[in-house]
Amino acid sequence: MPAVRLGAVVVLFVGATACGTKHTGGDDDDQSAGLVSIDVLPPNAMLTYTGTPVTLAYSAVGHYDDGHTATLAMATFGLDDTAALLGTLDATATFTASGTGAGKGQVTATLGEIHGATSVIVQMHTTTFGAGVDPGAGSSFTDPLPTGALSPVVDYPLAGAVMPSSVKAPDVMWEQGASVPTDLYRVRWTAGLATQDTILVVADGFKFDAKPADSAWQALVNSAQGEPITVEVAHWDATNGAQVSSAVAVNVVPGDVVGAIYYWDLSQGRMKRIDADGLADAIPNPPGSPNAADAGAQCVACHAISHDGRYLSASLFGGGEQGAVFDLSNPDVTSGTVVAPTLAPVTTASYRTLFSTFSPDDTRLVINNGVGLDLLDPQTGTSVVQNGTPLPTAGMAHPTWSPDGSAIAVVGNHNGSWAVDYTVGDLQIIPVTGPDTFGPPTTIVAAASVDPAFAAPSWPSFSPDSKVVAYGAGVNSRGRNFDGTTEITYPGALFYVPKAGGAPILLDGACSGGRNCFLPNFSPFDDGGYFWMVFYSLRDYGNAQAGTRGTTRRQMWITAIDKTKLAAGVDASSVPYWLPEQDVATENMSAFWSVAPPIQ
Numbered sequence: 001m002p003a004v005r006l007g008a009v010v011v012l013f014v015g016a017t018a019c020g021t022k023h024t025g026g027d028d029d030d031q032s033a034g035l036v037s038i039d040v041l042p043p044n045a046m047l048t049y050t051g052t053p054v055t056l057a058y059s060a061v062g063h064y065d066d067g068h069t070a071t072l073a074m075a076t077f078g079l080d081d082t083a084a085l086l087g088t089l090d091a092t093a094t095f096t097a098s099g100t101g102a103g104k105g106q107v108t109a110t111l112g113e114i115h116g117a118t119s120v121i122v123q124m125h126t127t128t129f130g131a132g133v134d135p136g137a138g139s140s141f142t143d144p145l146p147t148g149a150l151s152p153v154v155d156y157p158l159a160g161a162v163m164p165s166s167v168k169a170p171d172v173m174w175e176q177g178a179s180v181p182t183d184l185y186r187v188r189w190t191a192g193l194a195t196q197d198t199i200l201v202v203a204d205g206f207k208f209d210a211k212p213a214d215s216a217w218q219a220l221v222n223s224a225q226g227e228p229i230t231v232e233v234a235h236w237d238a239t240n241g242a243q244v245s246s247a248v249a250v251n252v253v254p255g256d257v258v259g260a261i262y263y264w265d266l267s268q269g270r271m272k273r274i275d276a277d278g279l280a281d282a283i284p285n286p287p288g289s290p291n292a293a294d295a296g297a298q299c300v301a302c303h304a305i306s307h308d309g310r311y312l313s314a315s316l317f318g319g320g321e322q323g324a325v326f327d328l329s330n331p332d333v334t335s336g337t338v339v340a341p342t343l344a345p346v347t348t349a350s351y352r353t354l355f356s357t358f359s360p361d362d363t364r365l366v367i368n369n370g371v372g373l374d375l376l377d378p379q380t381g382t383s384v385v386q387n388g389t390p391l392p393t394a395g396m397a398h399p400t401w402s403p404d405g406s407a408i409a410v411v412g413n414h415n416g417s418w419a420v421d422y423t424v425g426d427l428q429i430i431p432v433t434g435p436d437t438f439g440p441p442t443t444i445v446a447a448a449s450v451d452p453a454f455a456a457p458s459w460p461s462f463s464p465d466s467k468v469v470a471y472g473a474g475v476n477s478r479g480r481n482f483d484g485t486t487e488i489t490y491p492g493a494l495f496y497v498p499k500a501g502g503a504p505i506l507l508d509g510a511c512s513g514g515r516n517c518f519l520p521n522f523s524p525f526d527d528g529g530y531f532w533m534v535f536y537s538l539r540d541y542g543n544a545q546a547g548t549r550g551t552t553r554r555q556m557w558i559t560a561i562d563k564t565k566l567a568a569g570v571d572a573s574s575v576p577y578w579l580p581e582q583d584v585a586t587e588n589m590s591a592f593w594s595v596a597p598p599i600q
Contacts, residue, residue, distance in 0.1 A: 031062065031073070034064045034066060035062050035063070035114045036064060036065050037116065038060050038061070038075065038115065039062075039116055039118075040058060040108065040116045041058065041060070041061060041118070042058070045120050046121040046122075047097045047121070047122050047123070048123045048125070049122060051126050053096050053098040054097045054098075055094050056094065057094045057095075058095060058109075060075035060093075060116060062111065072109065075109040075110065076109065077093045079095075079105060080105050082105035084105070085101040085222040086101045086222070087100065087101075097122045099124060099126065100218070101124075101194065102122045102124040102192055102193035102219070103121075103223055103225050105120055106118070123193045123194075124193065124194040125194075125195045126196050126197070126216075127197040127199065128197070128199070129198075130198065130199065130201060132203060133184075138186070140236045141184075141186045141197075141199075141234050141242045145234050147244060147245075147246070149178075150176070150240055150242075150243035151243045151244060151246075152176040152208075152235050153175045153245060154173070154248045155173045155543045155547065156172065156173045156541060156578065157170045157231070157248060157250050158248075158250075158575050159575070160249065160575040161250045161576060161577045162253060162559075162560035162574035163253070163560075164257040165252050165528075166255060166256045166257050166258055167252070167577065167580065168214065168217070168581070169213070170250070171210070171542065172210050172211070172233065173542030173547050174245065174543065175208065179202045179206075180202065180237070181202050182202065183202040183235065183236065185200045185210075185236070186198070186200075186242075188231065188232050188233075188234070189216075189229065189231050190229070190230045190231075190247075191220040191221070191223040191224040191227070192223040192224055194219060194220055207546040208545050209547075228249035228250060229251075229252055230249045231247065232245050232247040255528030255530065256527055257528075259309065260275040260593075261274045261275070261534060261579065261592070261593050262282050262312065262594070264301055264303070264589055264590040265583070265587070265588060266586070266587035266588070267586035268586060269299045270285060271285075271300045271301075271312070271314070279581040283326050285300055299316070299317055302356075302590075304355065304358065305592045305594040306594070307524065307594070308594070309594035310329050310362065310597050311358060311362055312326045313325050313353075313356040313365055313378065315352075323350065323351045323352060323367060325365070325381070350381055351367065351376060352369055353368065354418065354419045355397070356368065357399045357401045357408065358378065358401060359401055359405060360401065360402075361405070363378075364384065366399045366401065366408060368396060368399055371397070372393035372394055373391035373410070386436055387435075387437035388434070390438070392412065392430075395413045396419065397410070397412075397419035398411050398459050398460060400459075401462075403462055403464055404466040407430065407432055407462075408432065409427070409461075409462060409469045409499075410428050410429075410430060410441070411428070411457050411460070412426050413426045413447075421476070422476075423456050424447045424456060425455075425456055425458075426443045426446050426447055426457070427457045427497065428441040429442050429501075444469070444500070444501035445457060445471075445501070445504055453474065453475060454473035454475075454495070454504075456473060456475060456476055456477050457472070458477045458518075458519070459519045461521045461533070462522065463496075464523075466499065468497065468566060470495065470496040470561075471494070471496070472495075472518045472519055473494075479492050479516075479554075480538075489552070492515060494506070496572070505570065505571060506571060507559070507561075507573035508573070509574050509575060510533070510535065510573035510574070512576075514537075514539060516537050516552075517535050517536075517557075518535060518589070519535055519536055519589060520533050520535040521535070521592055522593070523593040524594060528560075530561055530562055530563060530574075531560075531561040531563060532558055532560060533561055533573075534558050535557060535558075535559070535591070536554050536555065536556050536557070537554070537555060539557075541555050541584065542578075547584055548584050553584070553587055554588055555578060555584070556579040556582060556588050559573045559574050559575075
């Protein structure tokens with residue numbers, strides 16, 4: 001039977017085949033004549049899903065103006081959008097709850113111009129058992145549970161984090177130093193009318209973490225219906241019984257925020273990609289450098305992604321070395337068989353670059369070579385004649401082209417000998433006044449006007465609507481450096497400022513009050529009332545067993561940027577979530593977010 005979506009109702013045609021023939025119980029016109037109202041039966045039903053599909057058959061009864069009632073064989077049944085998350089309705093008007101969500105929705109019946117509806121309520125309570133757990137172990141946790149010395153401390157997710165509904169399931173991590181083998185843990189997720197329990201037993205290699213299956217997480221998202229999703233962890237031992245942690249709540253908002261994030265795996269010197277399919281090498285590393293000074297170097301770094309996700313610009317072999325552009329839609333690149341750039345090939349006449357940025361139409365590339373800027377044709381790697389005011393050739397770092405094409409944000413007047421290291425700089429805007437035509441830079445945040453702790457702005461990034469610029473700032477343009485003998489960590493924070501200038505606003509929510517956040521980059525997505533921004537941080541992710549606690553290892557996080565707060569000029573960032581699919585054992589940084597590239 002065909003099903004269609006009309007407005008907020010999923011409609012299933014019952015009583016007619018796809019060819020339009022009807023049941024013998026009377027045609028639509030016969031049963032709709034004099035029809036006053038419709039009752040959908042059974043009314044206000046409640047179903048409880050515990051792991052096995054639960055079904056309920058619906059029917060429609062019509063009330064007529066002459067006082068009689070009749071079963072409506074030709075009624076059209078449907079589900080509203082909420083009920084469609086809770087189950088399915090088949091050709092016989094049988095609703096099946098199969099664990100896709102919990103909550104309250106509507107079942108509708110229509111005949112002619114008359115409509116009827118009733119609520120359907122689905123509750124869920126499921127329990128899964130880890131390896132080696134006796135199915136009867138769940139009885140060790142008798143609610144309500146007390147708190148006490150055995151209560152775990154939940155390290156992740158972070159309380160109050162805002163996540164899009166498309167995000168993959170978070171890995172719950174906790175700490176409880178008193179655990180010994182045979183101790184039990186119960187991880188309980190709650191979302192609206194849905195409860196999911198996972199029972200685990202401590203054994204060799206236990207990491208004090210539990211990640212829901214993708215389908216289980218999606219059921220929680222479907223069940224939340226705008227309310228927070230909470231998680232708590234309970235610990236049981238044979239001497240003291242069970243005690244529970246405080247509940248941690250996260251907020252999941254509607255948003256299809258996926259695309260592809262390209263970042264630098266600093267530990268391995270590789271360009272990586274995270275998308276809907278997970279983690280993979282973005283491009284294969286090139287052959288060793290032809291330069292004697294760094295012979296054998298295979299690094300691909302200082303990258304930028306085009307606005308449509310098709311091209312990747314990078315510096316090969318090391319910072320300030322040969323520049324190259326890769327076509328990410330080339331199947332050979334995605335299969336890992338290409339070991340050289342597909343565009344702007346490396347030759348003795350090739351350009352050298354540190355950082356770069358594509359024009360919105362991909363026809364131009366602004367590169368940062370040393371401390372100056374130049375304009376290239378990315379297909380050939382050759383310089384393009386500039387009109388108007390030429391791009392500056394000194395004191396420049398980290399250019400980024402706005403999505404609307406009207407401006408380039410850059411750090412100007414910096415005091416470094418190259419665009420990687422400096423301690424003072426101005427955040428500037430270079431207007432794009434026409435094809436290959438630029439105006440003089442204007443300063444929107446002057447180093448002299450801010451706290452010296454934030455006098456070195458870095459890595460500006462435009463919001464998807466091109467109205468504001470986010471950037472990192474600290475006492476150095478880097479978050480961390482190596483002076484030959486010692487690794488130095490510099491404090492860093494995130495800010496935003498209107499493109500036209502103004503007082504910088506600290507994005508303290510993203511950093512949770514810390515000074516360990518760097519290199520922000522907006523996603524191209526505008527969804528759920530938020531912009532979304534990725535950055536890297538030295539903060540702990542989770543615990544030491546499954547996460548990075550105690551290592552200060554660079555990891556990437558995502559914060560939701562509330563558009564209403566952004567317009568009001570206040571801190572618009574939210575408590576962040578860790579970017580799923582990363583390798584917790586590697587140093588991950590320089591994340592650039594794009595739509596997924598088209599594959600030819």
